[in-house]
Amino acid sequence: MPLKIATWNVNSLRARLSAVSEWLAREAPQVLCVQETKVRDEEFPVQAFQDLGYQVAFAGEPAYNGVAIIARGDLEAIEVGLPGFDDPQKRLIAVTYAGLRIMSCYVPNGTAVDSPRYGYKLQWLAALRAHLERELTRYPRLIAAGDFNIAPTDRDVHDPQAWEGQVLVSERERAAFRGLLEAGFYDAFARCGQDACGFSWWDYRGLAFRRNHGLRIDHLLISHALGDDCRACHVDRTPRAQTRPSDHAPVWLELDDRSTGA
């Protein structure tokens, strides 16, 4: 049986608890990496996921950011944050599951290229690359999934001319994204031999989803050791069309687990 591993920026886990629960019940992934939980740890809805047969690892803060990993089985060696990068914002959590090292990543948005937050974003990405390089030596079977807040190429942008040079598509961000791949990863959808994946985010405003004015900014990066095991990669647009959606859609990949020994 293949492993189904998903990532979803839910834009508040409490506001989206029923949507996430329904999606887990329907799609039954082994793993769901979540970003923007926007919930303190003491208020994380642990029981709701246990009732569905999932275990959880999470790192949150009030109001902003927050990441989690929801998985059908035991999570081990839980680590929060980027070692050596002192950051109060909860943007990274890693677990070991079924012989895989799995990270849920919430890359800073950056706000605008002339914002101080843009510099923070680039620094965070540099620290992530260094961390991924180190982790690959410990965990060759590594998946970094999440909201990277970067559309890697113009094909990942509905209107490249309108977006040219803007945050999420700027060349320095794209270079940083390529740097993550150069650390030893494939973009899962490309590795599956697909020529298109589709957008993963649509603005709440201006009927953007109906018009498919979107970006592909949520990604699953798989280490080279997993490259031959990637079977499929898909954006599930269904939850985005429902009432009170997250502005992001879940993205999943299917991985042959022949080499996990499971």
Add this chain to the structure above:
DNA sequence: ATGGCTTACAACGTAAGA
């Protein structure tokens, strides 16, 4: 048209997202 939507906070407007 720096607007437009959505969320959390202990708020009745502000900050932040992308």
